Amino acid sequence: MKDLFLFEWRHIRNSGSFLGMLVIIPLLIGFSLHLGNERVNQQLETISQLREMEETFYYDKLNELKAIEAGEAEYNAWWQNPANPLVLAQFNQAGRHVFLEPKPLSALASGQLDIFPYYGKVTLTTADPLRDNALENPFMQVAGSFDFAFVLVWLIPLFVIVMGYNVISSERENGTYxxxxSQPIAIKKILFYKLLFRFLVISGLIVISLILWALVYGINVFSISGLQLISIVLLYIAFWFCLCAIFNLYQTSSAVNAVGLAGLWVILLLVIPALISLIVSTVHPIPSRAIWITEQRAIQQDVQAQGEELFDLWLVDHPEEFLEGDTPQFYQSWVRRLVWAENIAEREQKAERIFEEPRIRQSEMASRLRFLSPPMALQTWLERKAGSDAERLRSLDQELKRFQSEWQVFFLPRFYRLDFFTPDEFDLIPRPS
Amino acid sequence: MIQALKLSKTYNGSTAVNALDLHINKSEIYCLLGANGAGKTTTINLFLNLTAPSSGIAKIAGLDVTTNPLETKQKLTYIPENLMLYPKLTGVENLQFFCGLSGIKLNDKEAEIYLKESGLQEDARHKRVENYSKGMRQKVGIALAIARSSEVLLLDEPTSGLDPAASNDFANLLTDMKERGAAILMATHDLFRAKETGTRIGIMNKGRLVEELKAEDITHSDLEKIYLNHMKE
Structure with missing residues (x-):
């Protein structure tokens, strides 16, 4: 084995394609991690800025309230009163942001982050995901994201094919076969050791580049997740080398092997995912987005039309929550607006099921079928490890709704009772977990 | 050392080798003559176990090649008509590699000694094989046989395409190998070289061994006449 490894080393060290890989692979990995790291830093910066903005808002309101209580300041309109629950829960910069924080391996895969947002804002009437400007960047739309997942899933197989497509066929073509x-060793054994050596060289190059660049960018690959990542990388490279071995076992020419392996690359990375997408959307079709927008408009118009009727119904159900008598004008109008907003939200949630249920079924089916394409399974795995998979990003909606309920439970009763805040109570304002 | 017992090979109904009986001893060079398609290369492939016999047995050093393929290959060196080596490696590195496949580890110095014995000039030994002539590559093949102390040499038209001087050098190397005790089976079209180098000469026609002669008992012109007569059959 040692002799074969030494020979293989002498053989590939003279090969231009290998020398090219020695430069290109570390550069590709480095560049992809650099971009990933930039993206994560941008996310962290956004999160930090929004948190700071939030803290500043409530800090300023607290100081304003203290100044008013000390007689050092006063407010002119109800929406300027920092003790008013509605001011603290709904207006201007009031409200809390819910974030999906980057995971330790987030720099590896941007996944669905160009489609789904990773944060949103909660007020009494809104729980909407928000976006950075990533989606508006036209080049991002054209080129997609260049991340480690792309390098590993799409590009590394091409390097493996270059290294392995002609291991035995070239022997036939060069006349050395x-x-x-005639040597006292089985050809299959020679093939195995030649491919094993090439596998060790390529995977060594990839893993060492990954570890070194990860150290440069402060990505912890020595965690359990990092070790899992390295194992998966090795398995994936071995998978492509196995395909090369299968082609080399047949007495085909190098050209046939190259075309065959490139064909498999296309099938596994493009054709099968496209077929899965086609099957899934045929079996579980999702109604058009236009229907959903029309439905939303219909709900809003309906609520608008039923305005007072809905409020009366609410009053029947919640007599204890509404203050009768001489209440401020804003109270009268805002109780109604909150009731209507709640009504719209409830109806929209019901209507959304029509879209959500087939989407869940699509997701489940795609999840089962993606094992037909190991590259797609790996892509999904990497996105999960990076926390940029659709499932996690979609969970932001639930998290926003869950926190909105908490926000409403805290603020609405106080607003209905016109129970204004004291400075000591600011610490009780909920924060997302 | 090299033995064929009623050895036959049929491809899609046509017989390439027909009930061949052959026995080549140590220190013997057996030259197998015959026209193209006579069955010479198939015979060598049968001894190399590159193709399975339809019937009969091929033996190397008393071992059936079909049941002991690796053991028999350990005892032989094969030099094809156009010995191709790894072009990006030097003569020394090629020799080290092929010896390594037989479990023989050679350092640079040892490899150089074997290449010197095979007659490869000194300044070529550390040059890439891509610059070697056919004769130089054949010498690396002989160096391999020397390094491995091969008991058997199977040569398939090794001198075709060589200039007379290189052909003569090669014949001398074979004689040297014979004197070391090797049993050599050489398929060739070269009647002159067969008579000069061979101990015995076999003539094959249409898969059959039709004539067997001792080289010392005949003249060049007798050999030519006998050969041509058989080719008319």
């Missing part, structure tokens, strides 16, 4: 066949 006859001499090899």
């Amino acid at each position: 006859a001499l090899l066949q």
